[in-house]
Amino acid sequence: MPEETAASPKIKTRKPKQRACDEKDEKGKLCNGHLKRYYDYPKEVAALIGQNAEIYRCEFCKTLYRPDPAQQPQSYTLRN
């Protein structure tokens, strides 16, 4: 069942040192798009993350990525 609603963009969180998108398409192929800092985001996104937030966007599939919490100041170590 596809979920494609333009009003609610997909937002993921970057893994430590992650530079490329890890989304997969319907065939299971890795997107691997470059994550670029996204400055001029629309208000739908601002409603989710706030104004002037640090956010990245995949150049291919446009998935949004929040910064890795482990790279924030005063962070704790996250292990999986």
Ligand SMILES: [Zn+2]
């Ligand atoms: Zn992507």
